[in-house]
Amino acid sequence: MLLLDILDKKRTDGIYIIAEIGQNHQGSMDVAIKMIYEAKQAGCHCVKFQKSNLPSKFTRSALERDYKSKHSWGSTYGEHKEFLEFSYEQYRILQAYSQEISIDFTASAMDMHSLEFLAELKVPFIKIGSGDANNFPLLEKAANLGIPLVISTGMQSMLTVSKIVDIMDQANHKKYALMHCVSSYPTAPKDCNLQWISILKQRYPHLIIGYSGHELGITITKAAVLLGAKIIERHFTLDKSQKGSDHRCSLEPNEFRSLIRSIENFRFDTVKPEDILGLLDGGRDLEEALDNNGREKCILDCELPCRSKLGKSLVAARSLKKGHRLQRADIAIKVSEPSGLSAENFFDIIDKELAIGLNEDEPITGASMII
Template sequence: MVREFELCPGRRVGGDQPCFIIAEIGQNHQGDLDIAKRMIRMAKDCGADCAKFQKSELEYKFNKKALERPYTSKHSWGKTYGEHKRHLEFSHDQYRELKKYAEEIGIFFTASGMDEMAVEFLHELDVPFFKVGSGDTNNFPYLEKTAKKGRPMVISSGMQSMNTMHQVYQIVKPINPNFCFLQCTSAYPLQPEDVNLRVISAYQSAFPDIPIGYSGHETGIAISVAAVAMGAKVLERHVTLDKTWKGSDHQASLEPNELAELVKAIRTVEKAMGSPIKQLLPCEMACNEKLGKSVVAKVAIPEGAVLTLDMLTVKVGEPKGFPPESIFDLVGQKVKKNIEEDETITEQVVENHVKKVKC
C-alpha cells in the first residue's frame, strides 16, 4: 500500500485516506482582499479541504526586462507586466490576515511559493505544506531548499517529462519523504485529449511509495472525478466567483456551484470504490430472494433415481433450493423421494447432498 503522511495537522493523505481537495484561488481574487476572503469562505462552504494562493516576491521571480515589458492583454491590470503583477500581489501583512481568516472559519491555508524568497516567507507564515507549481518543478536548487524546510510538499508536474520527475524524486526523497506528485498539463483551459489521466497510473507504478494526485485546468468536473477514481489522493482545481471576470485563469476555474458539485461527486465516488472482494452483499439479499434462481426438476424423478443433467433445469423457484452453480455437482447424486416435475431440488431430497452454496 502507498504510504500515507500528515499533509496538514490532523489530515493525512495517501493509503486509504480520502482525497485532499485544494481550491486554488491563485490570483483570481483580482487583487482585492475582500474578494479573497469571500473565496476562502466559498471554498470552505463547498467542502474543499484547503484554500490556496500564489505568492511571489516579484523581483526574485522575474528579471527587470520581464517586469518592464508592455502588457496589453485584455486581462492586464497595468501598462507593464510588472504593474499587472503588483496589482495582484498581496503584502505579507495581507497574507497573515488571510491565513488568520482561514483558520477562524476552519479551512487549511497555503500558497505556492513562486520563488525562493516567497518560500522563505511562507515558511515564516507557518503554512502546513508547500505547493510547488509546475514552473518550479525542474528548478532543482529551489526544490532542494524547499525540501530542507521540512514541511510536506505537493509537487505539480506540468511541462515536465517522466525523466525530470524521476530526478525530482531522487532530489526530494532523501531530504523530505513527505511529498506527492500531481499529474498536470499546463494549458488554460485544458482540452480533454491533453489531460492524459493515464500518467496517474504511470506515476503510481514509477513512484509506488508516494501518493499521486491530479491538478486540473479543464472545464467541468468529470475528468477530475475520474482522476479520483483512478487513485488521485490530492486534487487541485482553480476556483473563481465569476468566470467572466478579467483574468486568464477564470475560464479554466470552477464557480461555487461547480466546486460544490465536484466535492460531492468525489465523496460519492470514494464510497463507491468499496472493496475488491466480490461477494453476495446484505443489500442484495432481497433481490436474491426474489429473483435468484434454483435447480428444479425438468421431469418427474422417481425415488432412488440417479440424477442426470437432462433431468434438471434452472428457474426462479419456490422454495429456494440448490443455486444454479451446484447443478453439475448434483449430477450422479441419488434422490431419496419422488420429485414432481417443476419441483425445486432441495437438500432434503438428495442423498449425500452437496452443501448449498451462497456466494
C-alpha cells in the same frame, strides 16, 4: 489534518480538495476573504494562493515587457503582477481568517524569498507549481526545511520528474506528493493525458499522486480521482466570466460542491479506465482525456505558450566576468525575457567557464559558456 494523514498513508479513503484562489481575487482583499468563505462553504479542505517576490521570480526585462491582453491589470507584466500580489501583512490577515473558519491556508512558493516567507507563516504544506518543478535549488531548499510539499509536474518531462524524486530522496524528505498537471488554460480533453496518473502511481508506488486540472467542467477531474488521484486542485472563482487569465478554466462554488459530493459518493479505490467511462457516463471528452496514445510523460505542444511565458531560466545572479567559472551562487532561476537555458540544467553548468561577461539578470545560454 487530512493532507498529512494522506501523505502518511494513515487515511486511504479521503481525497484532499484544494481551491486554488491563485490570482482570481482580482487584487482585492474583500474578494479574497469572500472566496475563502465560499470555498469553505463548498466543502474544500484548503485555499491556496500564489506568493511571489517579483524581483526574485522575474528578471527586470521580464517585468518591464509589455503585457497587452484583455486579462492584463497593467501596461507591463510587472505592473500586472504587482496589482495581483498581496503583501506579507495581507497574507497574515488571510491566514488568520482561514484559521478562524477552519480551512487550511497555503500558497505556492514561486521563488526562494516566498518559500522562506511561507515557512515562517508555518503553513501546513507548501505548493510548488509547475513553473518551479524544474527549479532544483528551490526544491532542495523546500525539502531541507522538512515542510510537506505538493509538487505539480506540468510543462516537465518524465526525466525532470525523476530528478524531483531524487532531490526529495537525497534530502530524506518523505512528506510530499506529485500532481499530474497540464499547463494549458483551459486544457483540451485530448491533452489531459489522465493515464499519466496511473503511470506516476506505477513508477512511484510509495508516493501519493494527485491532480491539478485546468480543463473545463468537473467530469475529467472525477475520472482523475477514480484513477487514484488523492489530492485534487482546481482553480476557484466566484464568476468565470470575470477578467483574468484563469477564470475560464476555474470552478464556481456550485461546481466545487457538486465535484465534492460526487467524490464523497465514490466507493472504489482505483478503477480501470475502461470502467470509468461507464461509471461517469462519459462521452467523447472523457474518452479523449483518458487516452494518452501510449505516450510517455513529456512537455506537450499545448504547454509551450505557458512554458514560454512562465517557465524558469538560468540567469546571472550578479554581474560576472568573462572567464569566470560558474558557481551555485552565481546562478539565479527566474522567468527571463529573453529566456536562457531551461532551469533543469542548473547542476550541469556549475564549473563551466564563461565565454562572455554577464550583467545581473542576463540569461545564461549555451553561447555564454565555453563547452
